Amino acid sequence: MNLQMQNIGHSYEDLQVLDGIDLHIDEGQIVCIVGPSGCGKSTLLRLIGGLEVADSGTVLMDGEPPESCLNPLTYVFQDFALLPWRTVEKNISLVLEDHPLSPAARATIIDDVLRRTHLSEFKDVFPRQLSGGMKQRVAIARALAVKPAVMLMDEPLSALDSQTRELLMEDLVDLWGRERFTAVYVTHNLSEAVRLGHRIVVLSRRPGRICEVVDIDTPLDQRDTANPELAQKVKILWQLLHDEARAADRELANV
Amino acid sequence: MSEQPPSPASPPRPTPHPVPFRGGGFNPRPLGIVGPLVFVGLIGLWELGSQTGVIGALFLPAPSEAFAALNELFQSGFLWKHLSASLQRLAMGWSLGSLAGVLVGLSIGLFSLARAGLVPVVSALFPIPKIALLPLFIIWFGIGEGSKVATLFFGSFFPTVIATYGGVDAVDRGLIRMGQSFNLSWLSIVRKIVLPGALPAILSGCRISASIAIILLVAAEMIGAEFGVGAYILLAGNLMAMDQLIAGVVLLSSMGLIVAFLIGKAERRLLRWRR
Incomplete structure (x- = not known):
């Protein structure tokens, strides 16, 4: 596109x-x-x-x-815009929850983007525990999750x-x-x-x-x-x- | 301010010494045992004063006498009667008032029409001491529980409204914009971004409204109630039974402390993400 x-x-x-x-x-x-x-x-x-x-x-x-695209135009913000009350995994899950996906499909997408951004081991961590660079990686992972x-x-x-x-x-x-x-x-x-x-x-x-x-x-x-x-x-x-x-x-x- | 080049006869240079530290203070340290110690010390002094006769028995009863009065109340079985009456009113009035307050505060925060229409009303009604309206409430809701619950309801409603819409206003617009940019539904944005973002403010509003509710509870019970901590205190006052009066005050203070403790616990649970 x-x-x-x-x-x-x-x-x-x-x-x-x-x-x-x-x-x-x-x-x-x-x-x-x-x-x-x-x-x-x-x-x-x-x-x-x-x-x-x-x-x-x-x-x-x-x-x-593309067919698989959930959100064609997807932002990555300067201030990361992560929800401080959600863990890394839940922050990514946030943008998938409004789409008709089975929990298993959602989990697969989350695992996949975390792996691609080398974040798998930080799944259950809150944003405040992460450095700025890691926060931005999470935001990029979140953007990738909706296949922009x-x-x-x-x-x-x-x-x-x-x-x-x-x-x-x-x-x-x-x-x-x-x-x-x-x-x-x-x-x-x-x-x-x-x-x-x-x-x-x-x-x-x-x-x-x-x-x-x-x-x-x-x-x-x-x-x-x-x-x-x-x-x-x-x-x-x-x-x-x-x-x-x-x-x-x-x-x-x-x- | 005349500067002269150092002459050979100038005094010898002082020996090097460490830079003095001046960054101290302005930094509260936790001193856990000081609080209880002050408490125990004050009560000890008071008891000592009463025992030695420095504090007259009529002027202020000894803590031991107040404790005896409390014990007597417990033995007679009236303690539970007074407490349960008060706690029921408190639980009902405060929880309904807070719930309604959160709902109205949320709609003020989210809808311009609600904001334009309700904020002036809230500002006009908030400063009225709700106890002044008790006679009106008695006419509307009856002399029984209704009027007391209504007083507590309105007492906790307004501070909660103000705390809630303040909290909604303070939610980071960047997060809301993020939600929109990912096409989250309106309901999702409210549920997953606005509400959790406003929660710290809502909880501190609850702290304030709970204290206000306890104050109003006593006032309402003093005006017309058979049972309740307020009624107990009023009766003690009328009989000049100062030991019972102090016992009642201790009950109120413990109620306040327990409510504050419970809200603190809720805060720690719900706001874990803040640290």
Whole structure:
């Protein structure tokens, strides 16, 4: 299933945050959206997943999601959004309970996603007992449990320290290698974007418009940090963003 | 503030010494036995004062006398009669009031219409001392159990409403958005996200409403009841039987402590996930 955004514009009261966004998300690709803070990256993601309605333009689902898919557009949130009163297992079970699945089928799915995210031994643990990185792994496992057609990842690694971030990026690269999932990945971290994105969309400062789309052809598993080509890409992206970020930084908050 | 370069004749440098610690205090430590010790000490002093005559027998009876009065009450069989009357009223009034309070608080938290319509009513009625309405309740519900239960009902209803909708408002919107993003049904979101999220606030509301209910219980029983701890205390007061009065107060205090203990136990069980 592909996603098509057509001429998306959105404002909060008088404040226009997005303007004229046209974008295609192709199946099996990770599209990273980068931009200065306040440029509407997260708003765009909420519009894509139907958590908000755009003032103008539409988001189209092109093609049917696979039969087994329980929740085509599935989010991974920056703050993990795990229920603190449920164990790891029950947190994943939460998103399956509203679907007509037998308890056995549910247990199979849970065991499967826990195994795929290397969490099996943490099944009966409460979120507060887990580190940030492990919490985000649980949230990713929960997202995988509903077999999404597109994962919508809202700065999933931004709340983590840089070492954990590195580990989780490796996990995500591994996961993509095995499952070829489709994702829209919002981040403000250029090295994350360059590590994980097949395509990087650079937004301008508010109101966010697409100012550049950069494709990276290097396969994900060959993108180590020492790769000079990637360093070059980061440099190009930073040049694009630098002035925008500076201007955005100096803007007064009027909300 | 004139700074001068150190001259060769400046005093010798002091020897290195450790950085002084200044991070202490402001950090309560658990000192488990102090509480009971203070209790025992106070009662001991009081008994001593009574025995030596420093505290007059009419002014304040000795703890031993109060204990004797309690024992007498127990022997006569009236203890259970008073206690069961009080506990029945408390259990009925408080549990119905809290239940209704949770339901109304939940609907205020979930529905804008309920919020707009009910919050002003709740704000207007909450500060009224419910005991002032007892005469009205007596006309409405009769002089018997009805009026007392109604007083307790309304006394525990309003604090529970306020605690509950405050708790619902405080539920992390991110969690609700997560539920929506996974297409959970409205009922699932309320049952599995909103209610457990509001539970800590609801339970602390229960603590408050239980104390209010005990206060109202005594007041209501003082106004018109044959049996009940409040009636017992009132009678003791009228007869100037201060030992019985203290015995009644001890009963009330134990009731409060037991209720607080039970709610604490419920909190530990239901809020295990908090640690």
